[in-house]
Amino acid sequence: MGGKRMKKWIVALLIVSFAIFALGCQAAKTEKTQTNTGSSDTSKEASNEPYVVGAVVSVTGPTAALGVQEKNTLLMEADKINKAGGINGHKIDLKIEDDQSVATNAVIAASKLIDQEHVIALIGGTGSPATLAMKPKTAEAKIPQIAMAAGIKITEAPNEWIVRTAQSDAVAVQKVIDYMSKTLKIKKFAILSDANAFGQSGSTELKKLAPKAGLEVVASETYKTDDTDVSSQLTKINGAKPDVVVVWGTNPGPAVAAKNMKTLGMKMPYIGSHGIANKTFLTLAGSAAEGIVFPAGKILVPSSATGDQADVIKTFTADYKAKYGENPNSFAGHAYDAINILANALKEAGSNNEKLRDAIEKTKDFVGISGIFTYGADNHDGTTSSDMIMVEVKDGKWIEKK
Structure with a gap:
């Protein structure tokens, strides 16, 4: 009988010990979760x-x-x-x-x-x-x-x-749409955009806002970010006879497009995205950058602020x-x-x-x-x-x- 009673006590102690251990783990987990969500940051604030x-x-x-x-x-x-x-x-x-x-x-x-x-x-x-x-x-x-x-x-x-x-892009595209419809007063344009998230965001928004301003997208082509030539896309665009070509991307694609347009003798205006608002674009595009227009923050022309x-x-x-x-x-x-x-x-x-x-x-x-x-x-x-x-x-x- 004594042996059985002892075994029961041992089992009971093991159960209690396990319960205490489990509660301790849960408390530690809760404390860690609170710390990660920023609700236990009093000591950090106090200690500077x-x-x-x-x-x-x-x-x-x-x-x-x-x-x-x-x-x-x-x-x-x-x-x-x-x-x-x-x-x-x-x-x-x-x-x-x-x-x-x-x-x-x-x-x-x-x-x-x-x-x-x-x-x-x-x-x-x-x-x-x-x-x-x-x-x-x-x-x-x-x-x-x-x-x-x-x-x-x-x-x-x-x-x-x-x-x-x-x-x-919504803000920048609206600026471009207003410039084409109100300043240039054109009716149709083409889009050449990077196939990445930035390029497609701009392309989608251009297509969305164009009809509201009475503008027609007559061609839309894409390129890969690291493409070194986009002449084939531009040749297709040129065949659609747009009044303007809008190129949406960041370096190096827009500079490649500028050089290719010059080589192909495409005379219509080139409008870029705010992704080319840096001197690297000017360096990469060289003389082909001349006359390109794009939306940007006022820091590029501080006198505008x-x-x-x-x-x-x-x-x-x-x-x-x-x-x-x-x-x-x-x-x-x-x-x-x-x-x-x-x-x-x-x-x-x-x-x-x-x-x-x-x-x-x-x-x-x-x-x-x-x-x-x-x-x-x-x-x-x-x-x-x-x-x-x-x-x-x-x-x-x-x-x-x-």
């Missing part, structure tokens, strides 16, 4: 630990002409914030990853920043394909993401955890040139806006994920480089067509096209 912020940009690869200046700007602005004492006593610990202009690399980089570096927010990516690829990851982790790319789908639902600082924005652009341009020896482009402006909008939200909300997301969404009348930003529950783009101008390449320089 650095705010770890991640960024994924294209420092190498086809979109490096955009990403290098973004990286430079993020580093410069983070340094300014830190030298000024940080944000409520917290320095910014900026972790930057290069996605090499490859969307799958962007996902790997975002995963590293979120899972290993434990960033509280993520800035990026440079291009639409990379940004769209990272969007599910940041949403799943409940990490606020501030995109610097223009593809329309970036801020389409589900979009709870993402906003952007680049003017969206007025009021407080003119002062912001002037100061930023001077600071960037002093540090890096060249003028900043539109994409540097997107990075300036991203890190400073984030900094303002951190001042308001601290590092709690949901509060930080809400603070970003409540941004109102922020005077930035790319525009005057106001977000909202139904507006994660922040800018309007009034934040852009039409720019023309003249004598290898940018001038406002009115």
Whole structure:
């Protein structure tokens, strides 16, 4: 009998021990979940630990002409914030990853920043394909993401955890449509677009808005990002006799198209996207860039800005040139806006994920480089067509096209 009683006691003790162990594991899991969602950040705020912020940009690869200046700007602005004492006593610990202009690399980089570096927010990516690829990851982790790319789908639902600082394709396309219908007063145009997410976003929006402005799309062709010749597509377009050719993409495709159009003797106007608002396009296209018109932020022609924005652009341009020896482009402006909008939200909300997301969404009348930003529950783009101008390449320089 004593042996049986002892066995019962041992079994009972094992059951109790297992229950305590299970409860402990569940508590640890709950604590970890709370930490990941930003609800257990009191100690971080009290100890003035650095705010770890991640960024994924294209420092190498086809979109490096955009990403290098973004990286430079993020580093410069983070340094300014830190030298000024940080944000409520917290320095910014900026972790930057290069996605090499490859969307799958962007996902790997975002995963590293979120899972290993434990960033509280993520800035990026440079291009639409990379940004769209990272969007599910940041949403799943409940990490606020501030995109610097223009593809329309970036801020389409589900979009709870993402906003952007680049003017969206919808804004840029509307600017192009207005220019063709109201300034040039043409009736028909053709589209040559990159087959990637950015190119197809612009192409789709052009086709959507054209009929509303009384415009007809008479031809639509695509090319691959790394194509070195698009003569066959342009020959088909030329046969459709458009009044204008709209080329939607980022380097190097638009420069290839400009050279091919010149070689083919195509005389109709070339209108580009805001993806060519950088000096690399001028270098790649050479003399073929002359006369090309495209929508861009006001930083490309600083004299086009007025009021407080003119002062912001002037100061930023001077600071960037002093540090890096060249003028900043539109994409540097997107990075300036991203890190400073984030900094303002951190001042308001601290590092709690949901509060930080809400603070970003409540941004109102922020005077930035790319525009005057106001977000909202139904507006994660922040800018309007009034934040852009039409720019023309003249004598290898940018001038406002009115």
